[in-house]
Amino acid sequence: MKKSASRIREDIAKLQDQLKQAETKDAERIGRIALKAGLGEIEVEEADLHAALADLAGRFRKGKALSNGMERAGPGSTSTTEMAPVTSGAAESSAGEA
Template identity: 60%
Template sequence: MKKPSSKIREEIAKLQDQLKAAETREAERIGRVALRAGLGELEIDETEMQAAFEEVAKRFRGGKGGSSGKERGGSAQTNPPGTTSRGAGEA
């Protein structure tokens, strides 16, 4: 049996609300972690910070985010989260 378009629109609206709530929870979680890591104190351009987060996402997804397993451990110790080897973002 096919659903009427009004019912589908209601379901879409509910799903959009669920998506918005899930994104808010995720953003708050990531924000808390970033603040604990000290990113709130650094003056970093938003596009540069996004690029750094994309590299982290690739790393945890197992993609080739620019570091191998050996480099991963060392880079985390030498470069604080949100900074690059160029020292960008340091005040």
């Protein structure tokens, strides 16, 4: 049975609401993680931070990132928040605005 145009619009509105809720949940989760990592205390230009995060996302997409950083840290290390230096603008042109 075909759906009427009004029913399809209702379905679209519900899906848009679900998408908004999912994006909000993801943003809150990522924000909490960023604050725990100390990003809230660093003075950095938004474009530079965006580029660094886009680079990080790219590394996870390619499967190069490890589960918790301890494997990279080596023996005797207790820090899981060490990060490699990121050059300004490294991935800015390839990432879209979220």
